[in-house]
Amino acid sequence: MSLRYALLGIILKKPVTGYDVVRIFKQQMIYFWSSTHSQIYTELHKMENDNLIDHELVIQETLPNKKVYSLTDTGKKDLIRWAIEEPLKPAKIKDNFLIKTTIFPFLPIVEIDKLLDEVIEREDKILSMTKKWQEHFNNQEERDVGTILTVEYGIRYSEMYLEWCKWAKQYINEIK
Amino acid sequence: MSLRYALLGIILKKPVTGYDVVRIFKQQMIYFWSSTHSQIYTELHKMENDNLIDHELVIQETLPNKKVYSLTDTGKKDLIRWAIEEPLKPAKIKDNFLIKTTIFPFLPIVEIDKLLDEVIEREDKILSMTKKWQEHFNNQEERDVGTILTVEYGIRYSEMYLEWCKWAKQYINEIK
DNA sequence: CGCGCCATGTAAGCAGTTACATGATTCC
DNA sequence: GGAATCATGTAACTGCTTACATGGCGCG
Numbered sequence: 001m002s003l004r005y006a007l008l009g010i011i012l013k014k015p016v017t018g019y020d021v022v023r024i025f026k027q028q029m030i031y032f033w034s035s036t037h038s039q040i041y042t043e044l045h046k047m048e049n050d051n052l053i054d055h056e057l058v059i060q061e062t063l064p065n066k067k068v069y070s071l072t073d074t075g076k077k078d079l080i081r082w083a084i085e086e087p088l089k090p091a092k093i094k095d096n097f098l099i100k101t102t103i104f105p106f107l108p109i110v111e112i113d114k115l116l117d118e119v120i121e122r123e124d125k126i127l128s129m130t131k132k133w134q135e136h137f138n139n140q141e142e143r144d145v146g147t148i149l150t151v152e153y154g155i156r157y158s159e160m161y162l163e164w165c166k167w168a169k170q171y172i173n174e175i176k
Numbered sequence: 177m178s179l180r181y182a183l184l185g186i187i188l189k190k191p192v193t194g195y196d197v198v199r200i201f202k203q204q205m206i207y208f209w210s211s212t213h214s215q216i217y218t219e220l221h222k223m224e225n226d227n228l229i230d231h232e233l234v235i236q237e238t239l240p241n242k243k244v245y246s247l248t249d250t251g252k253k254d255l256i257r258w259a260i261e262e263p264l265k266p267a268k269i270k271d272n273f274l275i276k277t278t279i280f281p282f283l284p285i286v287e288i289d290k291l292l293d294e295v296i297e298r299e300d301k302i303l304s305m306t307k308k309w310q311e312h313f314n315n316q317e318e319r320d321v322g323t324i325l326t327v328e329y330g331i332r333y334s335e336m337y338l339e340w341c342k343w344a345k346q347y348i349n350e351i352k
Numbered sequence: 353c354g355c356g357c358c359a360t361g362t363a364a365g366c367a368g369t370t371a372c373a374t375g376a377t378t379c380c
Numbered sequence: 381g382g383a384a385t386c387a388t389g390t391a392a393c394t395g396c397t398t399a400c401a402t403g404g405c406g407c408g
Contacts, residue, residue: 002272003367009278019387032274039368041389062377064387083276084287088294090302091274095267096178098208098329100259102185102322111260118264126266145351146278149344153274160336168325175321179395195359215396217361238405240359 003043004052006033008071008079011053013144015070018044027133028147031154032091044069052078101168109176113169120165127158179219180228182209184247184255187229189320191246194220203309204323207330208267220245228254277344285352289345296341303334 010016010024021044022037047053052075055067071079097119104112134151137143186192186200197220198213211219223229228251231243247255273295280288310327313319 001367002270002275006275006278009275012279012282017387018389019385029275029278032269032271034268034270034368036369038370038389045389060386063385064374064376066387079279080282083279083283083291088276088291088298089272090298091269091271092210093208093267093269094178094210095208096265097267098326099178099182099185099205100264101325101329102182102205103188103255103259104325105321106188106256107259115259115264122264122266145281145348149277149280149347150274152343153277153340156336156340160332164329164332167328171325172321177394193359194361195357210396212397214361214398219395221361236358239357240402240404242359 003033003035003039004047005079005082006035007040007043007047008052008075009146011069012071012076012079015056015068017066017068019066021069028150031130031150031157047075051075104172109172112172116165116169116172120162123158123161123165127155127162130154130158179209179211179215180223181255181258182211183216183219183223184228184251185322187245187247188252188255191232191244193242193244195242197245204326207306207326207333223251227251280348285348288348292341292345292348296338299334299337299341303331303338306330306334 006025006029007021010021010028016024018041022040025033025035025040044053048055048069051072053069054072055069058066058068060066097115100107100115130151134155137147137151182201182205183197186197186204192200194217198216201209201211201216220229224231224245227248229245230248231245234242234244236242273291276283276291306327310331313323313327
């Protein structure tokens, strides 16, 4: 049920198309939620059905037609209510790589190094992309506090992950 | 499909009951995966069906009977193969609270403070529990590298989260 | 007397993934 | 000529959650 509130939060800031919602979601919420375009389109239909959003159809000449979604009053109220009243739940993480970490003692050191290097490379890329986005974002007027806070979170998460990887590499090479 | 390898990793270290798997999972894997006893029992059945594990039934007098699971050769091979060959996937996070963060500009400051305090309290508890577990774990002989690494990860994650929360509180109070 | 621990499971429903499906335009 | 962007969706399946279900023992 939380995805719906993530999407409401996006549309609250300004009316957008489903396509925009997907784009904004992947840019700004990837650090703390995950979804796909197919789930997002389906959820938007359900939300409209529940009268939380409605849309205006915009006919375009060359580009395909689009639906611009806005929050209804019900939607606005429900979002704020949810944020204030709905109990917080501890974050749920699904991290493939850390499962592999649990069986490091049973893997050849070469393979462990390979895995760690791959993760470091991946996380390095994510971190630099996030920093670029943060910089770009800081140079616009419409930057909102919500995004400032969550982007900072994304950066800190990646930095923590990278530092842990480097510590792990060193630790493994010390005891081997 | 990753849950199955998390469970295989637990059973690999020593043969245990389903009940033990649940207990170990909740203590050691909560930092990077989430599941429930009902899903774990169901998955163990599927894994046995796929010949990755088998069990020995232990009849107990006063306590209920139990099934002690061990990895089969197929299970062992498949786990190692998975760890080395299966592509890494970026971590997926589902964090309720950070969705709320995105709409902070639309919430009363009192409510924002309440939310942040609640998260800080929660994360403080988790952190101190993890540190206790790490200390206890360091004082046994059978401590394995896998757990040393992932527990350290858990501590760093909570510390990062707490520091971010405190930064966010300050940031919000500066600009308000 | 009630709570927590040991120990196992099933069923129904909801959430999320992967694949399929279309099609014009713009840029290299 | 091919890839990326805009723009929307459905279907089948798998994964996950919540609730239901049982029951004895030990401890305070």
